[in-house]
Amino acid sequence: LLEFATKQIAEVPGLRIIGTAKEKTSVLSFVLENIHPHDIGTFLDFEGVAIRTGHHCTQPLMQRYNIPATSRASFGMYNTKDEVDVLVNGLKKIIEVFG
């Protein structure tokens, strides 16, 4: 599912994935150009998608990447491809509103 989501989400314009290790747990951190993660979080809430946003308790890492914060989706056993689509479509909608 992480592989599927990584591929789908990479197609969102202006989106950059943070953390691309070959072997990683099923979390997907990303930033969207000119849109703050907290706005993304609030917006996605209304699409029915819960993500985590902010520093994730890693301020030094955020400084290292020179970003204020990231958005992060985590996938579990129970998540489906359809839900990944909802996430990706939600992100596209945000760009329309804030763009």
Next chain:
Amino acid sequence: MNQELKELYQQVILDHNKSPRNFRKMENATQFAEGYNPLCGDHIDVYLLIEDGIVKDVSFKGEGCAISKASASLMTSILKGKTREEAEKLFEKFHDLVTGKLGDNPDIDELGKLAVFAGVQEFPVRVKCASLAWHTMMNALHNKDEKVSTE
């Protein structure tokens, strides 16, 4: 877009987020304060130029979400030309608005453009985003040295 979300992200707010007004460092500022929200990473510097008890100029620098940026931007536009007392009164009004103390019928006349932040009261976690700039401005006004923190 969902109605509640529309109330939060009104067009005026989206516009100020995209092109914030008075977004600059002020070299001749008489007052300055720094504000920080460690939980979300919002960071703002507020500059004031006060002469004869009147806010001659006000500007800000920093980064944050759409709500905090738009709030800072609108604050700077509305404070110019106000007296210290008027600025303090507006702070209180604004604070009451975003924390829902004004109820359903806020006094639009007094709040002016700030009324667009009425939607924030439905989002308790975003109240801090909206009020950071104002708290920082109050510290600048009183020349308090300590950094404003929302935590």
